[in-house]
Amino acid sequence: MISRRIQPDRAHQERVERSIFITQLLVGSATLVLTAVAGLVDDQLFSQELFLAGILIIFATTALSAALPWRRLPKGAIAVLPVLDLLGLVIAREGEPLLGTTFLLVFPVIWLATHFGARGAAGSVALATILLWGAGWLRGVPMTADEIPRLAIVPVMLAFVAATTYTTTRRAAAQWVLLTQQSELFEGALRRSRRQENTLDAIFNTIDFGVVGFDRQAKPNFINRAQREMFSRFGVKDGQLSSVVVYRDDHFTPYAEQDRPFQRAIRGESVDRATVWVGEPGHQSAVLISATPILDENENYDGGVMVARDVTAELRAIKARDDLVASVSHELRTPLTSIIGYLELALDDESLDPSTRRMLEVASKNSDRLLALVADLLTTASQHELEIVRGSCDLSVIVTDAIESLRVVAAERDIRFIVSARAPVHLEADALRLRQVIDNLFSNAIKYNNHSGSITVSLIEGATEVELRVTDTGRGMTPGEQIKLFDRFYRADSVRGSSVHGTGLGLRISRDICRQHGGDLRLESASGRGVTAIATLPRAS
Secondary structure, three states, X not given: OOOOOOOOOHHHHHHHHHHHHHHHHHHHXXXXXXXXXXXXXXXXXXXXXXXXXXXXXXXXXXXXXXXXXXXXXXXXXXHXXXXXXXXXXXXXXXXOHHHOHHHHHHHHHHHHHHHHHHHHHHHHHHHHHHHHHHHHHHOOXXXXXXXXXXXXXXXXXXXXXXXXXXXXXXXXXXXXXXXXXXXXXXXXXXXXXXXXXXXXXXXXHHOOOEEEXXXXXXXXXXXXXXXXXXXXXXXXXXXXXXXXOEEOOOOOOEOOHXXXXXXXXHOOOOEEEEEEEEOOOOOOEEEEEEEEEEEOOOOOEEEEEEEEEEOHHHHHHHHHHHHHHHHHHHHHHHHHHHHHHHHHHHHOOOOOOHHHXXXXXXXXXXXXXXXXXXXXXXXXXXXXXXXXXXXXEEHHHHHHHHHHHHHHHHHHOOOEEEEOOOOOOEEEEOHHHHHHHHHHHHHHHHHOOOOOOEEEEEEEEOOOEEEEEEEEOOOOOOHHHHHOOOOOOOOOXXXXXXXXXXXXXXXXXXXXXXXXXXXXXXXXXXXXXXXXXXXXXXXXX
């Protein structure tokens, strides 16, 4: 434990002087009251010279306590006052032994025990005892038999008072030290809390999304700069969130008051990324809102925090992107239809030699697939589900055809397929859509593989489902990349600027196809360890 010595300032010194005077005034006042009462009873009291001398010493000491500048004197000089009190009280007792002046000795004893610790306590009792017994022996008249027991009991009483005072003073001092330390700890915690509060305020006022904190009475108690700017733009005054009319995704249907995100938040509900439109139709802004309730130590609702972000520009950019994809896809269909038509006419020519017919059949087949991909782009842009036409098909044959179709592309990078022996796997599914899934998985395994790598393909049949596993030996993916893997148009930062081309739609479409069949698609990967794509399909639907 480290105690710090605090230098007394002027105010502290003045308090010490005041304390000295008040303590001495207490002795003087008690003596004055005792003298006044005794004087009313015995009018000959003041004729006793010793009694009068002792009283005058007490009054003079009181005057001395008020007159001297104690802050300029050493602390030990204070002991002069209680010593003079002891001397005056003993002299007054000698003048009138039966008056009860002896009881007033407790005041200077308490004083010395309080201010000077154990030495003051022991010294005051010893000094009072010496003075009492010394005065009795110096009196010149032998002490009576009744007086000796009274003189003997006085030191015992004074010792008890001094010991009690000393113990109480030490306990009070220890408590004072403890309180001082706790006060310092509290002040330090308060300073840290204020610093953290200022830091959080600075952070919240720096970020570009709005933050609103509110109490259990739904009164906002914190609004950051971005939120105030948003309120100003939407015409909200004094944080009256309930006055804001918000619209649903169609931009025209207003939310019912009880369904508004803020109303839900003040009821203690959590709001997870709800998008609302604010403003008059035609001049609206999209706001993404999330809210979380705050619970007290008893798990009771105690307010909450709402976060809002203006996502108007983002939604408009997404819509513009989808419009562009839809427009381009629509424009591609016309020339593709023409190409397919002319290829069919060319294949109808019976004079074609076999090699030319084989090449035209490959071109026709891939044109059909390209037309299906364009249709998928249109479907993705319009948020419609892909059309599934079920029929009997063999998954192993679809896998074999896909491998043969992509073997030439794989050979360009010296990538080989490792395929285990496969028995027929019959499904009730859309063969065209399954081929689309498998082509996408094989294409990714080729594009993102290492040069001279390999692709392992296996079909695992279970009691209720079939599992297709496609494992490459490429660079793999980080956990951060895997989180957004199935987002539309998402491509990892590591390949976005590379020569590997893609739209970021293949995995999303492939997963949708698997799910529409009652299965699923997932990927397992670690950075530098390749990727395993796992497509599951039900045996029967």
